Amino acid sequence: MTSAPATAPPGVPTDDADPFAPDVLEDPLPLHARLRDAGPVVYLSRYDVYAFARYEQVNAALTNWQGFESGAGVGLSNFRHEKPWRPPSLLLEADPPRHDAPRRVLSGIVGARALRTLRERWAAAAEDLVDQVLAGGSTELDAVPALAQAFPLRVFPDAVGLPPEGRENLLPYGDHAFNAFGPSNDLVAKGAPRVAELSAWVNARCAREELAPDRFGARIWGAADRGEITYEQAPLVVRSLLTAGVDTTVHGLGAVLYAFATHPEHWARLRSDPRLARVAFDEAVRWESPVQTFFRTATTDVAITDGVEVPAGRKILMFLAAANRDPRRWTDPDAFDLSRDPSGHVGFGMGIHQCVGQHVARLEAEALLTALARRVATIELAGPTRRHHNNTLRAWESLPMRLREA
Amino acid sequence: MNGAVPANVVSLEVVTKTREADGVVSLMLARPDGRRLPDWTPGAHIDVVLPTGITRQYSLCGDRFDAHAYRVGVLREPDGRGGSAYVHDVLAPGDVIGVGGPRNNFPLVPSTSYLFVAGGIGITPLLPMIHQADLLGADWRLLYGGRARESMAFRDELSAYGDRVRVVPQDERGLLDLAAFLGAPRPGVKVYCCGPPPLLAAMERACAAWPPYTLHLERFVAKEQGAPARSGPFAVELARAGVVVDVPPHLSVLDAVRAAGVDVLSSCRQGTCGTCETTVLAGRPDHRDSILADHERAAGDCMFPCVSRSCDDRLVLDL
Numbered sequence: 001m002t003s004a005p006a007t008a009p010p011g012v013p014t015d016d017a018d019p020f021a022p023d024v025l026e027d028p029l030p031l032h033a034r035l036r037d038a039g040p041v042v043y044l045s046r047y048d049v050y051a052f053a054r055y056e057q058v059n060a061a062l063t064n065w066q067g068f069e070s071g072a073g074v075g076l077s078n079f080r081h082e083k084p085w086r087p088p089s090l091l092l093e094a095d096p097p098r099h100d101a102p103r104r105v106l107s108g109i110v111g112a113r114a115l116r117t118l119r120e121r122w123a124a125a126a127e128d129l130v131d132q133v134l135a136g137g138s139t140e141l142d143a144v145p146a147l148a149q150a151f152p153l154r155v156f157p158d159a160v161g162l163p164p165e166g167r168e169n170l171l172p173y174g175d176h177a178f179n180a181f182g183p184s185n186d187l188v189a190k191g192a193p194r195v196a197e198l199s200a201w202v203n204a205r206c207a208r209e210e211l212a213p214d215r216f217g218a219r220i221w222g223a224a225d226r227g228e229i230t231y232e233q234a235p236l237v238v239r240s241l242l243t244a245g246v247d248t249t250v251h252g253l254g255a256v257l258y259a260f261a262t263h264p265e266h267w268a269r270l271r272s273d274p275r276l277a278r279v280a281f282d283e284a285v286r287w288e289s290p291v292q293t294f295f296r297t298a299t300t301d302v303a304i305t306d307g308v309e310v311p312a313g314r315k316i317l318m319f320l321a322a323a324n325r326d327p328r329r330w331t332d333p334d335a336f337d338l339s340r341d342p343s344g345h346v347g348f349g350m351g352i353h354q355c356v357g358q359h360v361a362r363l364e365a366e367a368l369l370t371a372l373a374r375r376v377a378t379i380e381l382a383g384p385t386r387r388h389h390n391n392t393l394r395a396w397e398s399l400p401m402r403l404r405e406a
Numbered sequence: 407m408n409g410a411v412p413a414n415v416v417s418l419e420v421v422t423k424t425r426e427a428d429g430v431v432s433l434m435l436a437r438p439d440g441r442r443l444p445d446w447t448p449g450a451h452i453d454v455v456l457p458t459g460i461t462r463q464y465s466l467c468g469d470r471f472d473a474h475a476y477r478v479g480v481l482r483e484p485d486g487r488g489g490s491a492y493v494h495d496v497l498a499p500g501d502v503i504g505v506g507g508p509r510n511n512f513p514l515v516p517s518t519s520y521l522f523v524a525g526g527i528g529i530t531p532l533l534p535m536i537h538q539a540d541l542l543g544a545d546w547r548l549l550y551g552g553r554a555r556e557s558m559a560f561r562d563e564l565s566a567y568g569d570r571v572r573v574v575p576q577d578e579r580g581l582l583d584l585a586a587f588l589g590a591p592r593p594g595v596k597v598y599c600c601g602p603p604p605l606l607a608a609m610e611r612a613c614a615a616w617p618p619y620t621l622h623l624e625r626f627v628a629k630e631q632g633a634p635a636r637s638g639p640f641a642v643e644l645a646r647a648g649v650v651v652d653v654p655p656h657l658s659v660l661d662a663v664r665a666a667g668v669d670v671l672s673s674c675r676q677g678t679c680g681t682c683e684t685t686v687l688a689g690r691p692d693h694r695d696s697i698l699a700d701h702e703r704a705a706g707d708c709m710f711p712c713v714s715r716s717c718d719d720r721l722v723l724d725l
Contacts, residue, residue: 098516111680227596230516275669351445
């Protein structure tokens with residue numbers, strides 16, 4: 001932490017909220033509304049950070065990599081003063097120029113154009129999964145393990161080229177990595193006992209000999225053969241895929257399934273026009289924001305608005321979720337609405353660090369939703385839902401659902 | 407200024423025009439509203455749509471840490487088709503030009519040791535690379551050749567780097583001695599060269615015995631793009647929806663299609679993220695994105711409607 005006194009600079013409203021407290025993680029919407037209404041920038045005294053909750057300021061901070069760096073960490077911890085819990089990410093926790101080469105390589109491998117060859121394979125995999133789930137007509141299930149987790153775990157590790165054993169480590173590893181962006185609270189403590197074991201497993205999977213040929217992982221190593229990244233960078237670029245590529249997609253799928261279960265009229269629309277699958281997924285990412293928050297660090301005094309500056313070296317906290325429901329940007333923002341154009345939401349971030357795997361997530365969602373829409377007439381909640389708490393992610397632990405076959 | 411620049415191609419204002427050397431001017435470009443420009447990396451170029459309808463590609467040679475200005479260097483090419491002559495003789499501060507991209511087909515790969523070789527205006531893409539190599543503390547050297555000292559741009563900027571830079575005007579010191587500059591083949595060195603075709607050919611020969619992927623080249627002979635950017639409207643046929651949409655100059659294809667009630671998901675609206683990729687069934691797209699490589703552009707089977715337009719009167723999309 002900086003040694004600066006934890007008092008608000010003049011002209012900046014103060015809030016003593018804890019965005020990582022259990023009651024906020026259970027329902028962050030009231031805090032988000034309060035912070036948006038308090039002003040374009042709010043000082044969070046509890047953590048000595050400057051918070052942005054409005055779309056305009058969040059979008060501007062995300063795109064301003066010159067003024068707000070990622071290399072000091074995108075969590076609360078400042079890597080300039082504290083040792084990171086693992087070697088920093090070459091993508092998420094790096095700035096230009098070091099960020100350039102890993103980003104270029106990975107966006108080439110998991111970009112929209114590179115994924116065309118996977119489209120049919122994933123569509124078939126989604127149909128298989130839905131057939132299994134529906135075996136025997138109408139069914140009740142927990143959509144979190146049965147669909148939201150099952151589908152990414154069926155297709156993504158294969159696409160990376162991971163060996164079959166040990167894949168159950170991916171979700172808890174990612175869960176801890178996203179908790180670690182927050183303060184050192186109970187959620188971090190809960191994951192601590194397994195950190196060494198999970199990290200060892202993940203790091204070992206990044207080695208070249210572990211990865212099946214011609215999949216994402218092997219292609220990252222192939223880029224190192226051509227000198228596009230160094231051999232030292234290759235395993236860490238693979239690690240980025242494994243850290244950020246599973247939990248996020250699982251929770252995005254959970255969000256869109258919950259949205260449809262609670263909006264039957266939109267399920268009917270999707271069934272009549274399956275091409276809405278992509279819009280539906282992005283609207284769910286806007287509405288639910290599986291990734292709620294990220295931090296940055298000011299590289300210089302950055303002017304935010306009339307006379308208010310974030311001082312150099314200080315952390316900012318960007319509420320992506322609050323920006324995605326800012327009524328200054330969105331009409332009727334709390335509504336999940338397939339008629340709206342969700343383009344421009346910041347659920348995947350924005351700018352040079354915008355989610356490099358967003359096209360993978362969209363393709364997975366499109367495959368699963370299309371397969372479900374073909375076979376399932378109605379989808380509804382069949383019991384009490386339960387949230388999964390994470391310092392960074394908005395997620396479901398349990399979504400009991402009833403699917404009625406068409 | 408008869409600025410008929412379509413609203414969706416970024417319209418940039420010429421802020422300054424500076425004589426850098428005999429036959430070379432640099433332009434500083436910025437958005438008229440002062441907002442951020444799309445991000446870029448060393449080696450990137452932009453497509454410049456001149457008011458005459460000619461499109462030319464120029465390497466970005468400014469400071470990427472300044473998000474509000476692009477700099478390009480333009481050599482007067484007497485036997486060109488008039489693009490460079492227009493820039494030198496007509497274009498003035500305050501004028502607005504259309505810009506597509508930036509795109510990078512000449513990226514700087516990571517290394518602890520670089521050798522840069524520039525011929526004439528080929529210095530432009532290397533300037534930001536040198537800045538970056540220096541910033542990262544890499545070991546680097548530059549060999550800079552040109553016809554005559556007065557024709558070699560940006561020598562003042564380069565003088566700050568001291569003896570890492572060797573300036574070799576041909577009329578004083580003859581041709582570049584590439585073999586002496588490169589030395590014995592060794593691993594771990596990346597060689598970057600931009601300049602006229604004979605220099606590139608000589609570099610390929612000089613690096614023949616070096617490890618694979620050592621040499622990175624860019625031909626700065628700008629390709630004249632086949633079709634001029636259209637200033638008038640065109641039609642987009644949406645094959646699946648069975649609709650024909652007219653796209654006027656002030657609208658992007660994306661906005662025109664959405665206005666017709668057909669959903670296309672987009673995100674960045676700058677041609678950088680790839681979200682709105684659309685399959686082209688017929689007609690030639692006028693690419694203005696930062697995503698496609700040259701061979702993908704030539705294939706013409708997809709486009710990014712947030713920024714790209716049409717070369718033909720009619721474009722058929724799989725929407």
